[in-house]
């Protein structure tokens with residue numbers, strides 16, 4: 275599967291941009307030192323290292339560009355100057371011919387586009403490295419957007435990925451800093467990311483779930499507008515959804531000219547994110563400005579529109595608990611609690627000394643309080659917490675890394691819209707409400723409701739089980755005579771136990787009946 279000419283080309287480009295300096299400086303393998311010395315002859319780095327890496331990735335093609343974009347979010351691993359430069363990577367590429375797009379749709383949906391759609395726009399509205407989007411109209415008049423996967427993507431990706439794995443192995447072995455950079459882990463993560471993005475049915479299902487989450491109750495309906503999935507027009511390489519009408523959130527001047535209140539927009543953006551994280555545990559994790567639009571239609575002016583559902587994150591109750599408690603403890607500067615939370619939840623080995631962890635957490639968190647609360651980046655705090663945790667042998671769960679990356683995006687977006695945005699003020703009510711719901715009466719009620727079905731099965735069996743336990747025939751004579759001695763006391767106790775169990779069962783039954791009624 276691995277192509278030698280392609281590997282050589284990658285290496286030549288890497289040398290041309292002197293990328294060896296980035297990862298191999300300080301190398302002490304004799305043959306590699308000599309080889310590098312020859313290869314470096316005549317080339318002299320004149321540009322900043324980040325720019326050289328960006329240009330190299332651009333000349334290696336769309337998969338490497340995508341890799342650079344993903345890498346730009348790993349600020350826990352790479353220095354800020356490189357991350358900033360990689361964030362500039364654009365993966366707009368020339369569209370593939372519309373004939374080919376139409377043929378792919380026909381093959382996937384089993385009918386010619388002329389028969390499937392009342393109208394199918396020949397020219398794509400957008401084309402990126404993985405897919406391109408065509409607008410169309412269904413026979414019932416609904417306007418749709420049809421996302422079509424580029425042909426032959428899987429083969430190209432698998433070839434480039436196997437090369438990346440080879441390079442990652444080399445870097446890990448040769449580079450003095452190789453282990454810390456975790457190149458194989460980064461490529462592994464990228465591999466998963468790409469394969470997820472390649473399955474458009476998966477993306478359609480994510481879209482459908484997000485739409486349901488935001489359509490469920492009236493309050494939320496106005497927060498975020500998510501396209502409806504046209505399931506009859508979807509396949510693994512074709513995703514047809516409702517067409518949305520809006521303006522990219524980054525075009526602030528246009529939005530302002532339409533009368534959209536920008537500070538409100540900034541606050542709502544953060545609220546939407548926290549709603550997804552703490553209420554649903556399911557969040558859109560590719561929140562770059564190109565995927566977030568704002569409605570320009572009179573009826574829905576200013577409402578957020580989500581697009582591109584290739585990457586989403588899911589959080590368990592445990593993750594949410596970890597996040598909420600840590601944020602709250604952090605803002606109360608209660609580092610002992612942060613440390614204890616990590617030990618009690620089993621995040622760090624039980625043998626970890628609480629004071630040691632507390633000291634480490636204090637060292638990373640305290641500098642943040644040098645600035646006003648409104649300027650603190652929750653994404654950065656989380657990142658620093660993760661970095662500290664790593665030193666104490668914690669493997670950070672991928673969904674939390676995804677969340678931290680998205681949080682940085684959301685904060686960036688919010689502050690771009692409104693530099694005065696007080697993130698903590700916007701986030702705090704969510705965290706407190708969530709904690710309240712979890713530990714307060716509401717939380718207990720919710721838990722009981724969830725368990726109600728189980729209890730309704732167990733409850734009727736209680737008297738039989740109690741009776742069976744109290745009249746076990748297999749008690750030996752010795753035990754019986756021993757028991758006879760204390761029979762009186764026990765009978766008294768048993769009567770009390772049965773009475774109490776009965777009362778408890780009735781109370782529980784009434785409570786459950788009230789909850790599920």
Ligand SMILES: Nc1ncnc2c1ncn2[C@@H]1O[C@H](COP(=O)(O)OP(=O)(O)OP(=O)(O)O)[C@@H](O)[C@H]1O
Pocket residue numbers: 365399400401402403404405406407419421501515516517518519564565581582583584
């Ligand atoms: N439902 C829709 N309604 C209107 N326009 C859409 C819709 N879906 C996608 N588009 C347009 O197509 C563009 C690309 O869509 P999308 O982001 O889903 O594709 P992508 O291939 O994942 O691109 P990228 O990798 O750059 O994010 C969007 O920025 C938007 O302009």
